[in-house]
Amino acid sequence: MDIHDVPQEGNATLAGLRKAVYARGADNRIVTVASAGWEVEEIVTQQAADIFSDYAAAARKRVEAGESSPLEYWMYARRMDLATFAQSSGIWRWRIRRHFQPARFVRLNPTLLDRYAYALGISRQTLCQLPRDELK
Amino acid sequence: MYPADINQTEKNLTPATSFAHRHAAHCESGSVANLLSHYGRPLSEPMAFGLGSGLSFAYLNFIRIQEMPLIAYRAPPRGIIKGVSASLGIPFQVERFRSPSAGTARLDALLDQGRVVGLQTSVFWLPYFPEDMRFHFNAHNLVVYGREGDDYLISDPVFEHPVRCPRADLERARFAKGMLEPKGLLYYPRAATQALQLNQVVTPDNITRSIRRVARTMLAPVPIVGTRGMRWLARRIARLDPKDAATSRLIGHIVRMQEEIGTGGGGFRFLYAAFLQEAAESGSMPVLAEFSARLLDIGDEWRAFALASARMVKGRDAFDPPAIAALLSAQADREAVFFRDLRRALA
Numbered sequence: 001m002d003i004h005d006v007p008q009e010g011n012a013t014l015a016g017l018r019k020a021v022y023a024r025g026a027d028n029r030i031v032t033v034a035s036a037g038w039e040v041e042e043i044v045t046q047q048a049a050d051i052f053s054d055y056a057a058a059a060r061k062r063v064e065a066g067e068s069s070p071l072e073y074w075m076y077a078r079r080m081d082l083a084t085f086a087q088s089s090g091i092w093r094w095r096i097r098r099h100f101q102p103a104r105f106v107r108l109n110p111t112l113l114d115r116y117a118y119a120l121g122i123s124r125q126t127l128c129q130l131p132r133d134e135l136k
Numbered sequence: 137m138y139p140a141d142i143n144q145t146e147k148n149l150t151p152a153t154s155f156a157h158r159h160a161a162h163c164e165s166g167s168v169a170n171l172l173s174h175y176g177r178p179l180s181e182p183m184a185f186g187l188g189s190g191l192s193f194a195y196l197n198f199i200r201i202q203e204m205p206l207i208a209y210r211a212p213p214r215g216i217i218k219g220v221s222a223s224l225g226i227p228f229q230v231e232r233f234r235s236p237s238a239g240t241a242r243l244d245a246l247l248d249q250g251r252v253v254g255l256q257t258s259v260f261w262l263p264y265f266p267e268d269m270r271f272h273f274n275a276h277n278l279v280v281y282g283r284e285g286d287d288y289l290i291s292d293p294v295f296e297h298p299v300r301c302p303r304a305d306l307e308r309a310r311f312a313k314g315m316l317e318p319k320g321l322l323y324y325p326r327a328a329t330q331a332l333q334l335n336q337v338v339t340p341d342n343i344t345r346s347i348r349r350v351a352r353t354m355l356a357p358v359p360i361v362g363t364r365g366m367r368w369l370a371r372r373i374a375r376l377d378p379k380d381a382a383t384s385r386l387i388g389h390i391v392r393m394q395e396e397i398g399t400g401g402g403g404f405r406f407l408y409a410a411f412l413q414e415a416a417e418s419g420s421m422p423v424l425a426e427f428s429a430r431l432l433d434i435g436d437e438w439r440a441f442a443l444a445s446a447r448m449v450k451g452r453d454a455f456d457p458p459a460i461a462a463l464l465s466a467q468a469d470r471e472a473v474f475f476r477d478l479r480r481a482l483a
Contacts, residue, residue, distance in 0.1 A: 001401060001402070001406060001432070001435065001436055001439065006401075012268070013266060013268035013269060014266055014268075014269070015266035015267065015268070016266075017266055017269075017295065017296070018159075018296050019161070019294065019398065020159045020160055020161045020294070020296075020398075020400060021161065021400055021401040021406070022161060022182070022400040022401060022406035022407050022409070022410045023401070023406065024432060028429070029413070030182075030406065030409055030410035030413050030428070030432070031410075032159060032160070032161065032181075032400075034159065034296060035401075038395065039446070040391065040395060040442050040443055040446040041392075041395050041396045043388070043446045043449055043450045044388040044389075044391045044392040044395070044396055044446060044449060045268055045269065045392060045396050046268065047384070047385070047388040047392075047449055048271065048388065048389070048392055049268045051202075051385065079202075079260065079270070079271055079272060080202075080272060081202050081203055083200070083202075084202060084272050084314050084315075087313050087314035087315065087317075088272075088312065088313040088314050089313075090313070119313070121261070121308070
């Protein structure tokens with residue numbers, strides 16, 4: 001790639017951040033060039049972020065229908081899958097899955113709720129309900 | 137955990153009032169290069185990446201991260217630090233901690249002594265990252281060069297300028313749990329500044345060895361790494377159902393590992409080409425110049441592969457898994473020839 005071929009298309013997922021890319025400049029020297037972004041990166045980063053927001057939206061519907069607890073919604077909203085959530089909370093997957101049952105979730109003791117809330121980086125109050133608006 | 141005499145040898149250190157931040161493509165090579173340059177051993181990012189044998193390819197289908205197989209265009213985390221440390225003969229002090237408070241206290245103590253230190257962190261908990269890039273990836277490297285009030289002063293190599301991070305957030309990022317968890321990992325070169333200056337020379341021997349290590353991995357007779365790993369992944373892609381959403385996700389994931397996660401473009405191939413160029417000159421190994429140019433061309437082909445894949449992910453072109461697979465195995469062919477030639481040239 002030559003330096004004038006370094007994409008400067010802008011990339012919404014970078015939020016103004018520029019990335020260093022290596023490209024061939026004068027005298028064939030390879031140098032770093034700050035790139036404002038390439039649409040290819042934007043497409044795949046957006047796709048990765050959307051996977052979680054789609055999961056969160058689906059979980060939200062289940063919570064509203066009384067089929068799941070806000071715990072599942074928040075797990076996806078904080079970009080975790082069950083394996084990651086189990087590792088970061090230190091609570092076994094099957095146990096977390098049980099706590100996706102609304103009836104069980106409402107009976108959880110504050111200590112356990114705090115553990116979940118800490119792993120997700122949100123407060124206990126936030127954890128116990130859905131946010132009013134869909135998170136970005 | 138750390139020997140008591142460490143602090144004795146470094147009384148001549150002055151507090152870091154400034155730090156020469158350099159924008160880098162990749163977090164680990166950037167952190168090591170900037171850190172060593174600060175301590176008096178000037179080092180470019182490509183040289184750090186090359187000496188650390190950073191280039192690789194791996195397709196580990198049995199390791200799942202967020203439901204996706206592990207696909208990497210680079211060597212495992214911490215390999216660059218270890219490689220640079222061994223090549224230059226600069227030992228690194230490496231510390232991990234059981235408790236977040238101990239980790240933070242140690243970081244503060246080092247900063248107060250005027251030390252600049254490298255850290256391993258999780259991207260998700262770093263508030264200065266753009267929202268869309270905050271995933272649970274636990275092996276992000278950065279350099280802390282000071283603190284001011286409740287903020288740490290951070291030289292994050294993938295950012296253009298130095299940034300700040302509140303205390304609580306950095307602690308969280310250092311003690312994130314899960315795969316590759318950092319456990320508060322911090323590192324810095326152990327020798328004092330004067331000692332580092334004795335090790336200025338990168339010998340052709342160091343360079344040859346680091347390149348051979350990459351060639352060995354790329355041509356390894358196992359199906360999951362190097363060019364064989366690419367071919368295996370290509371065969372897997374060829375069988376995918378074009379209508380399945382999982383197909384699009386896997387293809388998008390491959391491209392993301394190649395282009396989005398600070399690679400300098402073309403899955404680190406451009407960065408490694410820059411290393412070969414620098415090695416050709418500073419290591420007086422002119423034969424490497426030709427390989428640098430060839431690898432740039434291979435990098436361009438990776439960019440073409442990414443572009444074709446992203447167009448399908450976006451729905452601009454119809455999904456055609458066999459076509460993607462063909463592009464990938466063509467890359468495997470190119471790199472197999474490239475690394476065989478490179479190995480022969482260094483023999």
